[in-house]
Amino acid sequence: MNKSVLSILLPVAVLLVVYFLWDGAVLLSNTDIFPRPYQVFLGIGELIQRGVLLKYVVASLFRVSIGFTLAVLIGVPFGLLLGWFRPAFLAFNPLIQILRPISPIAWIPIAILWFHVDDRAPIFLIFLSSLFPITVTSIAAVQNIQPVYVRAAQNFGLTRLDLFRRVIFPACLPQIITSLRISLGIAWLVVVAAEMIAVNSGLGYLIIDARNAGKRYDLVVAGMLMIGLIGLILDLLIRRLERFEEVKWGYFGGR
Amino acid sequence: MSSAKGVGLAVVLWLVVISFLHATLNLGVFAPHKSTAEAAFRVGFLPVTCHLTCPVTDFINKQLSGESGFEPIRFQAWPELKEAFISGYLPATFILAPLAMRMREDGVPIKIVYLGHRDGTAMVVHKDSQIFHIEDLRGKTIAVPNRFSNQKLLVVKALKDHGVQPDEVKILEMAPPDMPAALFSKAVDAITSGEPYMGQAELDGYGRVLYQTKDVWPNFISCVLAVREDVIRNHRETVQKLVDGIAKSGKWLDQTMDHRMEAADFVSQYYYNQNPRLLRFVLSKPPDRVKYTNLALRKNDFLEIEALAKETGVLKGKVTFEDYADPSFVPPNNSLQPYAWEYQK
Numbered sequence A: 001m002n003k004s005v006l007s008i009l010l011p012v013a014v015l016l017v018v019y020f021l022w023d024g025a026v027l028l029s030n031t032d033i034f035p036r037p038y039q040v041f042l043g044i045g046e047l048i049q050r051g052v053l054l055k056y057v058v059a060s061l062f063r064v065s066i067g068f069t070l071a072v073l074i075g076v077p078f079g080l081l082l083g084w085f086r087p088a089f090l091a092f093n094p095l096i097q098i099l100r101p102i103s104p105i106a107w108i109p110i111a112i113l114w115f116h117v118d119d120r121a122p123i124f125l126i127f128l129s130s131l132f133p134i135t136v137t138s139i140a141a142v143q144n145i146q147p148v149y150v151r152a153a154q155n156f157g158l159t160r161l162d163l164f165r166r167v168i169f170p171a172c173l174p175q176i177i178t179s180l181r182i183s184l185g186i187a188w189l190v191v192v193a194a195e196m197i198a199v200n201s202g203l204g205y206l207i208i209d210a211r212n213a214g215k216r217y218d219l220v221v222a223g224m225l226m227i228g229l230i231g232l233i234l235d236l237l238i239r240r241l242e243r244f245e246e247v248k249w250g251y252f253g254g255r
Numbered sequence B: 001m002s003s004a005k006g007v008g009l010a011v012v013l014w015l016v017v018i019s020f021l022h023a024t025l026n027l028g029v030f031a032p033h034k035s036t037a038e039a040a041f042r043v044g045f046l047p048v049t050c051h052l053t054c055p056v057t058d059f060i061n062k063q064l065s066g067e068s069g070f071e072p073i074r075f076q077a078w079p080e081l082k083e084a085f086i087s088g089y090l091p092a093t094f095i096l097a098p099l100a101m102r103m104r105e106d107g108v109p110i111k112i113v114y115l116g117h118r119d120g121t122a123m124v125v126h127k128d129s130q131i132f133h134i135e136d137l138r139g140k141t142i143a144v145p146n147r148f149s150n151q152k153l154l155v156v157k158a159l160k161d162h163g164v165q166p167d168e169v170k171i172l173e174m175a176p177p178d179m180p181a182a183l184f185s186k187a188v189d190a191i192t193s194g195e196p197y198m199g200q201a202e203l204d205g206y207g208r209v210l211y212q213t214k215d216v217w218p219n220f221i222s223c224v225l226a227v228r229e230d231v232i233r234n235h236r237e238t239v240q241k242l243v244d245g246i247a248k249s250g251k252w253l254d255q256t257m258d259h260r261m262e263a264a265d266f267v268s269q270y271y272y273n274q275n276p277r278l279l280r281f282v283l284s285k286p287p288d289r290v291k292y293t294n295l296a297l298r299k300n301d302f303l304e305i306e307a308l309a310k311e312t313g314v315l316k317g318k319v320t321f322e323d324y325a326d327p328s329f330v331p332p333n334n335s336l337q338p339y340a341w342e343y344q345k
Helices: A003-029 A037-049 A052-084 A086-099 A104-115 A120-143 A147-155 A160-194 A203-212 A217-243 B002-025 B053-065 B078-086 B097-105 B150-161 B176-184 B197-203 B229-234 B236-255 B257-272 B276-284 B299-311
Strands: B041-045 B070-074 B092-096 B110-115 B121-126 B141-144 B170-173 B190-194 B207-212 B223-228
Touching: A003 A037, A037 A052, A037 A217, A052 A086, A052 A120, A052 A160, A052 A203, A052 A217, A052 B002, A086 A120, A104 A120, A104 A160, A104 B078, A120 A160, A147 A160, A160 A203, A160 A217, A203 A217, A203 B176, B041 B053, B041 B078, B041 B236, B053 B070, B053 B236, B053 B257, B070 B257, B078 B092, B078 B097, B092 B097, B097 B110, B097 B150, B097 B223, B097 B299, B110 B229, B110 B236, B121 B150, B121 B176, B121 B197, B141 B150, B141 B176, B150 B190, B150 B299, B176 B190, B176 B197, B190 B197, B197 B207, B197 B276, B223 B229, B223 B236, B229 B236, B236 B257, B257 B276
Parallel strands: B041 B070, B041 B092, B141 B170, B141 B190
Antiparallel strands: B092 B223, B110 B223, B121 B190, B121 B207
């Protein structure tokens, strides 16, 4: 069997096994609470029929897109700056290291007090969740540049701006893109928690709402499934960035 | 760097498209009519029967005059609702009575202006359990909605009335929507919160009612209507309109069983997103499970709550009825008639 057939057959086989294990476990335990897989698919059907699934997916994607973009726009330049100017790094690094380990969920009360309960609060939480991984990787990327690149460039008489634009930034790009991929994953992870605030749309809200609605665990699992599938699609999309010529060298032993 | 330009363009395009979709589908920014005459007066609520008068007032107002004057904002849990009130986002909210009193103690400018309901809480145990009397709760685990909930004080009162010391049971906090599943899986021995979550455990066949509020603490108050002090100063008429609306919709709800069943239908559909069967059940079986009349603020009711709250450490006892309540909005007895309105499906 050739590789491409295997790469489809194997995952499908695993998914089928999981499907039947799940179904069997629900049947065997005779539980009244946990849904069977087909009930989850019916639940997804119901959400589509009610016209809320598209709305909720759009709401979650909107918040993640805005929060994540803000984090990139601020985190990358800030990280590069700190990586390049040692005094700035010394000044800001302790603060970053203190803020970094705080879970975005811990920020929920603050987010409500500052931004009330409209879209800004979840966007803020998603922004925070992505900002620190991006900043820290950007710092490390500059600090880890091989000194020979910089010296060679200086021997060619590059100005500071050119040095930054033509040597440092391209050299850091592969690591930055990897960090974007990881932090987009985190941002999508956080969207559920962020939407537990009283916003009235989004996949996270769908899960909370289904809990409020009584025995609708089929919709809870439907929400989980949608989050997983969209997370997969997002990851596939951002991985395309790694294929560009400008960054390919970073992955295939170009140094 | 043509690929960089391509990526940049794609990102910008994506942001524009997703923002446009979100604005259209969820925010209704491009919807044709949007009354911007006056900023909406937000009222916070949770999807529980203790807060039923909030959506009912909104719905009937809209049906009668096309405009509610209020914007009910649904929350999922107490902490978020409390924070939204403290931050000033909500000028008014339905809230647990002891929580409102405690917030006053902590310096939040909150005033209780009216009740939301009376009764409407049960304690439910698993149908297979050996708990048949309140005394049988010794050594068991009981889930309550919040440490500042009157449900917790109710548990303490019930236990003490039956000679059980509160430290002989384990009381833990749990979000009410999670309670039926916790009881089903026997993670806890007993659950108590506002409806419809208790009714759900009963309706689904694994819960058995140990007590209703009327058995332990008749005319029990779980939630009250509270507003910010600056709102009382600056928007007296709006607060009065809200209190009158709640009084009228409460009377409407208690007028006939048909009204209650109609409310169960439109509130399930438009506000709570719950199964109408569930609300129909808790609003009718038995009919005095929860009541929406007799909602005036009575000092003695609150003194009773205060005493229990001080005993259990929920309140420090720094504030009095005059600090946390403002009964001046309570309509004079029988001066208001129920809403004259019938539901047309």
